Amino acid sequence: MCIGQVYGFSVFNKPLSAELGVPITSVQYAYQIALVMLGLSAATFGKWVERSGPRKTMLASCLCFCGGLLLASLGTQWKSLWLVLFGYGFVGGIGLGLGYIAPVSTLVKWFPDRPGMATGMAIMGFGGGALIGSPLGQELMKRFALGNDSGASSAFMVMAAIYACFMLFGAFTVRVPAEGWKPEGFVAKTASNQSEMITTANVTVDTAWKTPQFWLLWTVLCMNVSAGIGILGRATDICQDMFGVSAAIGAGFTGVLSIFNMSGRFIWSSVSDFTGRKVVYAIYFILGAVLYFVLPWTQHTQSRTIFVICTALIISMYGGGFATIPAYLKDMFGTYQVGAIHGRLITAWSMAAVIGPLLVNKLFDSRVAAGVPKGEAYNGTFYMMCGVLGIGLVANLLVRPVDPKHHIR
Amino acid sequence: MKYIAWLVVAVPLGWGLMKSVEKSIPLFSNSVAAPSPPVVMPKP
Numbered sequence: 001m002c003i004g005q006v007y008g009f010s011v012f013n014k015p016l017s018a019e020l021g022v023p024i025t026s027v028q029y030a031y032q033i034a035l036v037m038l039g040l041s042a043a044t045f046g047k048w049v050e051r052s053g054p055r056k057t058m059l060a061s062c063l064c065f066c067g068g069l070l071l072a073s074l075g076t077q078w079k080s081l082w083l084v085l086f087g088y089g090f091v092g093g094i095g096l097g098l099g100y101i102a103p104v105s106t107l108v109k110w111f112p113d114r115p116g117m118a119t120g121m122a123i124m125g126f127g128g129g130a131l132i133g134s135p136l137g138q139e140l141m142k143r144f145a146l147g148n149d150s151g152a153s154s155a156f157m158v159m160a161a162i163y164a165c166f167m168l169f170g171a172f173t174v175r176v177p178a179e180g181w182k183p184e185g186f187v188a189k190t191a192s193n194q195s196e197m198i199t200t201a202n203v204t205v206d207t208a209w210k211t212p213q214f215w216l217l218w219t220v221l222c223m224n225v226s227a228g229i230g231i232l233g234r235a236t237d238i239c240q241d242m243f244g245v246s247a248a249i250g251a252g253f254t255g256v257l258s259i260f261n262m263s264g265r266f267i268w269s270s271v272s273d274f275t276g277r278k279v280v281y282a283i284y285f286i287l288g289a290v291l292y293f294v295l296p297w298t299q300h301t302q303s304r305t306i307f308v309i310c311t312a313l314i315i316s317m318y319g320g321g322f323a324t325i326p327a328y329l330k331d332m333f334g335t336y337q338v339g340a341i342h343g344r345l346i347t348a349w350s351m352a353a354v355i356g357p358l359l360v361n362k363l364f365d366s367r368v369a370a371g372v373p374k375g376e377a378y379n380g381t382f383y384m385m386c387g388v389l390g391i392g393l394v395a396n397l398l399v400r401p402v403d404p405k406h407h408i409r
Numbered sequence: 410m411k412y413i414a415w416l417v418v419a420v421p422l423g424w425g426l427m428k429s430v431e432k433s434i435p436l437f438s439n440s441v442a443a444p445s446p447p448v449v450m451p452k453p
Contacts, residue, residue: 252436
């Protein structure tokens with residue numbers, strides 16, 4: 001919940017731009033660097049996280065994330081963009097990566113009967129962090145603003161202190177269950193009475209990422225995220241352009257999407273415990289494509305309510321895709337190094353965060369340049385998202401159990 | 410400890426959720442963008 005603050009960084013864009021005397025795009029680099037570092041650090045430190053356990057990892061995450069906020073505070077005070085980028089983006093981004101994968105293995109071990117729900121809770125926390133980080137930043141800046149000082153520097157410092165308290169509480173209360181621990185009444189399935197899509201064996205991270213299953217799941221996550229970003233990245237603009245509504249209503253639309261993004265993470269991943277991961281991803285891709293296909297019609301008929309319902313469902317599945325992937329990995333590769341494997345798979349997110357908005361923006365700009373009215377210029381993007389989801393569906397259908405030769409003997 | 414842990418999660422999350430709901434309210438009101446002022450034709 002703490003590290004999810006990164007999603008709310010945009011509230012600092014304008015104040016930092018004014019205070020540092022740089023364009024907004026330069027300030028946004030801090031957010032982009034943080035997301036890239038999230039993927040890189042999760043991939044690099046995954047094995048260390050598995051070796052060291054969740055407490056040490058959460059402490060390291062706290063140190064980096066809150067240290068990054070403090071450096072950003074100093075950077076704002078000293079009017080140094082570079083220090084803000086280094087602090088919030090680089091150092092804070094490492095904290096994001098460590099914090100994101102830290103609870104995965106532990107939760108899977110605590111909930112062997114409901115791994116989807118368990119990892120869904122952790123990933124939901126990250127989505128929930130966005131709901132808190134954004135208004136918290138705004139409230140703090142409002143409180144500390146004085147004359148030319150936007151209050152951003154003090155806001156960063158107070159946030160570092162608040163988040164440090166919460167993260168340290170988490171680090172000191174987290175426990176790893178004893179070896180072989182099971183919930184009361186739970187009977188672990190054996191290889192003979194379990195679905196072939198859920199392994200009882202284990203695969204190491206170094207072997208896992210050489211299997212086709214890893215890259216198929218990488219593609220599944222990358223396509224699912226790219227399709228969601230198609231709407232999330234420009235939510236306010238899309239709503240305003242397609243329905244001619246005010247900026248306040250556009251912002252309201254973003255608020256609704258945030259709620260569905262967070263709740264979808266818990267609900268869909270819990271559903272996957274009953275349907276199986278492959279089925280739930282097939283639902284994300286097929287239903288997602290159908291809903292994207294309907295969106296141009298809602299603009300044509302000006303059906304705002306149906307538009308909101310469709311997009312909210314799409315975003316719930318975007319969140320669901322994030323939350324279900326650790327359980328899918330656990331099903332394929334076992335629990336042994338699932339956190340580290342998840343860390344490497346997160347690079348799919350970093351990739352999607354770059355290509356998703358790029359595709360959407362380029363296509364939209366080219367349509368507008370071709371003289372298509374703004375309200376209709378998104379139609380091409382929506383149809384393209386159907387294609388992106390189609391690629392994800394094919395990758396998902398190709399997923400088969402891992403060859404036993406890769407299992408740890 | 411269990412109850413403190415629930416509080417630590419529920420209080421900030423509830424506050425964030427409330428803020429998001431507040432932000433979403435305009436979406437469900439029936440207002441649309443302020444209409445542009447009527448074009449007044451100059452009198453001949």
